[in-house]
Amino acid sequence: MADPQVVQRVKEVIARVLETDPDSIADDANFVFDLGASSMQSLSLVAAFEEEFGIEMEEDKALEVQSVADAADFIQGYLKK
Numbered sequence: 001m002a003d004p005q006v007v008q009r010v011k012e013v014i015a016r017v018l019e020t021d022p023d024s025i026a027d028d029a030n031f032v033f034d035l036g037a038s039s040m041q042s043l044s045l046v047a048a049f050e051e052e053f054g055i056e057m058e059e060d061k062a063l064e065v066q067s068v069a070d071a072a073d074f075i076q077g078y079l080k081k
Contacts, residue, residue, distance in 0.1 A: 002072035006079070010072045013048045017041055027069045049075055 002010075007027060015022035018035055031037040037045065046062045049055075049071065055078040065071045 002069070002076040006076050007068070007072040009052060010049070010068060010075065013052050014045065014068065014071075017044050017048050025068060027067075027072075029068050030066050031068075031071075032066070045071075053079065055079065 008022075011022040011025045014020075014025055014031075014035065018037060018041060020035070025035065029035055031042060031045065042063060046057060046059060049062070050057055053075055055075065057074070057078060062074065065074050
């Protein structure tokens with residue numbers, strides 16, 4: 001499980017990209033089915049996560065991540081390197 005601060009930052013990035021309230025985003029929310037992200041918005045999320053956390057993610061693997069919690073865990077893995 002990712003650090004709660006990482007989860008909160010992930011939600012804030014998602015809220016900016018998808019133009020929604022970060023408090024309305026559940027940890028287990030699916031980007032496409034629950035939050036309505038398009039494929040273009042998914043690419044924007046990857047870029048926004050990289051900018052927010054100062055990391056460079058492998059794009060193909062990043063795009064396989066489907067939920068908020070999984071994104072936080074995925075990003076947390078990059079922060080430990």
